[in-house]
Amino acid sequence: MALSYSPKVMDQFKKMTNNGRIEDADGIGKVGNPVCGDVMWIYIKVKDNIITECKFETFGCVAAIATSSLGTELVIGKTLEEALEVTDKRIIDLLGGLPKEKHHCSVLAEDGIRKAIEDYRSKQK
Amino acid sequence: MGNKIYYLDNNATTKTDPAVLEAMLPYFGEEYANPSGVYSFAQGAKKAIDDAREQAASFLNADPKEIVFTSGGTESDNMAIKGIAYANTDKGRHIITSKIEHHAILNTCKYLEKQGFEVTYLPVDKYGIVDPGELKKALRKDTVLVSIMYANNEIGTIQDISTLARVTKEAGAYFHTDAVQAAGKTALDVKELGIDMLSLSGHKFHGPKGTGLLYLRKGVRIHSFMQGGHHEFNRRAGTENVPGIAGIGKACAIAAAHLADNNDMKRIKALRDSLEKGILEKIPDVQVNGHPGKRVDNTLNVSVRHIEGEAMLIHMDFEGICASSGSACTSGSLEPSHVLLACGVDHETAHGSIRFSFSKYSSQEDVDKVMEVLPGITQKLRSMSPMWNERKKNR
Numbered sequence: 030m031a032l033s034y035s036p037k038v039m040d041q042f043k044k045m046t047n048n049g050r051i052e053d054a055d056g057i058g059k060v061g062n063p064v065c066g067d068v069m070w071i072y073i074k075v076k077d078n079i080i081t082e083c084k085f086e087t088f089g090c091v092a093a094i095a096t097s098s099l100g101t102e103l104v105i106g107k108t109l110e111e112a113l114e115v116t117d118k119r120i121i122d123l124l125g126g127l128p129k130e131k132h133h134c135s136v137l138a139e140d141g142i143r144k145a146i147e148d149y150r151s152k153q154k
Numbered sequence: 155m156g157n158k159i160y161y162l163d164n165n166a167t168t169k170t171d172p173a174v175l176e177a178m179l180p181y182f183g184e185e186y187a188n189p190s191g192v193y194s195f196a197q198g199a200k201k202a203i204d205d206a207r208e209q210a211a212s213f214l215n216a217d218p219k220e221i222v223f224t225s226g227g228t229e230s231d232n233m234a235i236k237g238i239a240y241a242n243t244d245k246g247r248h249i250i251t252s253k254i255e256h257h258a259i260l261n262t263c264k265y266l267e268k269q270g271f272e273v274t275y276l277p278v279d280k281y282g283i284v285d286p287g288e289l290k291k292a293l294r295k296d297t298v299l300v301s302i303m304y305a306n307n308e309i310g311t312i313q314d315i316s317t318l319a320r321v322t323k324e325a326g327a328y329f330h331t332d333a334v335q336a337a338g339k340t341a342l343d344v345k346e347l348g349i350d351m352l353s354l355s356g357h358k359f360h361g362p363k364g365t366g367l368l369y370l371r372k373g374v375r376i377h378s379f380m381q382g383g384h385h386e387f388n389r390r391a392g393t394e395n396v397p398g399i400a401g402i403g404k405a406c407a408i409a410a411a412h413l414a415d416n417n418d419m420k421r422i423k424a425l426r427d428s429l430e431k432g433i434l435e436k437i438p439d440v441q442v443n444g445h446p447g448k449r450v451d452n453t454l455n456v457s458v459r460h461i462e463g464e465a466m467l468i469h470m471d472f473e474g475i476c477a478s479s480g481s482a483c484t485s486g487s488l489e490p491s492h493v494l495l496a497c498g499v500d501h502e503t504a505h506g507s508i509r510f511s512f513s514k515y516s517s518q519e520d521v522d523k524v525m526e527v528l529p530g531i532t533q534k535l536r537s538m539s540p541m542w543n544e545r546k547k548n549r
Binding site: 085 | 460461462463464465468472481482490501502505537538539540541542543
């Protein structure tokens with residue numbers, strides 16, 4: 030295993046904020062596939078168009094866990110529109126880069142957040 | 155670093171035995187002569203190679219002339235497979251191997267497929283065993299070579315090599331075994347096994363990296379891919395790696411003595427068994443991969459369901475533990491271990507596999523450290539695994 034993670038990835042993996050499930054979530058985004066080794070579920074609570082709470086459950090490697098953790102940190106306190114602007118590229122930049130074969134993990138975080146917001150919005154109609 | 159290391163990755167590589175290092179040092183220093191030299195100054199280097207060849211031959215119950223020194227297990231495997239394939243095209247272009255071979259075999263076979271050879275990849279049962287009956291069915295008139303590994307690097311499963319070799323010989327093909335993971339763990343006797351070729355790698359049994367050998371039975375002709383001088387009885391050109399050869403020879407002699415030390419061999423097995431027992435007792439929903447009995451005594455491969463191997467490894471690394479995993483994230487691809495998949499392990503369970511491999515330098519302290527930290531790590535990772543939480547909910 031010759032993968033090298035940046036110190037920021039390792040910090041995020043170690044401290045791991047917002048892991049767990051929100052039982053009465055307003056929106057849930059389920060992405061990934063156990064066959065590929067990455068599953069990410071993002072839970073959000075929304076009040077007045079603002080994400081007040083966000084948690085994740087992730088089955089996956091160091092990169093998957095670090096991007097989940099950072100992704101949730103980035104969207105808490107943001108409006109839904111702002112949260113949708115959290116891209117995989119931004120997550121990678123903030124983590125000080127990811128090994129190339131791990132970029133799909135950051136895409137999962139972006140997708141998970143987007144799906145959770147879509148889920149919330151579909152329930153509002 | 156400076157922190158204490160708990161090294162349980164001996165199937166990846168082993169610590170060089172200090173006596174091996176000592177045996178090598180003169181040939182980096184004052185004994186620098188080219189062993190092909192005719193002057194007396196070259197005799198020291200030449201003797202080092204001759205002695206090493208004796209040591210390696212005695213380790214395998216072979217004749218010294220049947221030993222070809224190489225740069226490692228990968229080169230030995232390439233030499234055997236391509237060497238036989240290209241030397242026997244008049245007879246046929248069919249090769250048989252198994253689905254659980256090391257990539258040094260699998261990718262060599264895939265390369266040959268592109269060159270117009272045909273390869274059959276035999277399946278294995280859930281323990282990783284190749285059925286000699288399946289081999290018999292796969293053998294054809296144009297089969298020139300069968301290559302089945304002795305012990306698997308990931309799960310440790312040992313094959314019935316002598317039966318597989320006999321079935322192969324009856325069909326008139328050559329038999330090669332990659333015994334890289336067997337050396338030093340179980341006695342190897344090429345005559346008893348009835349094989350034509352066997353690959354070893356020095357650094358897997360406390361020898362130096364960059365060294366290996368191929369046992370090539372007398373009378374077996376291979377095509378050579380390294381054109382040059384008359385080294386290694388015209389089988390591998392290039393000035394000999396004298397310090398490396400001295401090192402692998404010494405490693406063979408040390409391994410032979412260690413195999414005869416029943417107490418220490420039993421101690422290593424007991425360490426592995428106690429870790430296996432501890433993990434099964436302390437961590438729920440775990441499976442052991444590989445054959446329970448027909449398995450090298452130093453290897454333990456377990457799958458911790460609903461969590462992923464790399465995350466476990468990195469948490470263990472924070473504690474100084476060195477182990478490995480068959481998850482996709484550690485292989486650099488999206489597929490988990492081909493070995494576990496061939497054994498019928500599902501993808502998710504394969505992603506959650508970890509391997510601990512012991513050596514003579516392992517101790518109870520290593521086992522205790524893993525048992526101290528691994529239950530907590532798995533609990534932590536499972537508490538955030540959607541699959542684990544769903545499973546709990548559905549109970």
